[in-house]
Amino acid sequence: KLALGAANNNRIIFSGVEDLGGGMAATFAAQMRFTPTSGTPEGAGARPLFQGETRVGLRGGFGSVRLGRGLTALQAPNGGYIDPWGVSTVAGSVYAPGYATDYIAGGEGRTDGIFYDSPNIAGFQASVTLSPRKVATTTTTGKTFSSFAVTYNQGPIQLLVGQETNRYGDSLLNIGGNYNMGVAKLYAGYGLTKGGTAVERGGVAFAAAASAYPGTAPAAGIKAGGKATAISFGAAIPMGASTIRVGYSSINPNAVQFAGTDTKLGLGLEYALSKRTALYTDFASFTRKNNVAGANPGTNTSRQTQMDFGVTHRF
16 A cells, blocks of 8 residues: 555654753653644544644753653653664564553553653663553553663663553563664664453453554454564664665564464665655565464465655654
């Protein structure tokens, strides 16, 4: 199919900083994601108008504290640290965007709550996201949401270690990073997703995570008590105005809706016309092995291909 926004979500961001004196500042950000062909909010209007972020906060020598809705402590650095594409094109990793912080439309990677980022000390930074239990959720128990991450970003090295548990007992552990050799930036990542118990899920049979394998409808969620392990490797190779990206990723699930191992090979090229405008194209080959579910027999031990091409502009 032909889709707009393949290289990233189309968005408009309203943000600002007010100097309060004494090294303290007030901050705000509101990020709207939309479909250019219709002008409607992302997800055919099913997602929030400001799907990306709605937060206000304070920052100073203590770090920064924000209130509102946005990417969690673990999800915010996830794609950029682990995947050459930032998981935003058809060639991006099969697993990184699939974990559901909430079971609502647009809940992937985002929640409402309190967000804290520590000061950067010698390249290290700690981040925490907490959100109190909700009474009106799909689950009858409703756990307190928590997300923790420690990142290292100094010189040629970026590293990420983080863990997240949503309100339904699902958990996600991510470890990864990249190393810039000059001639290429090398990426690697590991992810472990576990489904909450049937009681914590409150009757939701499949949720928590989904692979990016095309044609799976509904997405391949993890069953209560199930788990999935994922790995990814990749590289971004600069060549003048061009950047070549290559990657491999796989997810090996246990007790998921579509029981099969997904692997993905990706290849991409981006050509910068300026600092803000670039042309891109990507190619991806998906393989699913040993799919035993009857809901989507067309993907049993099969291979599918996707490609994208387009232009991005950042203003």
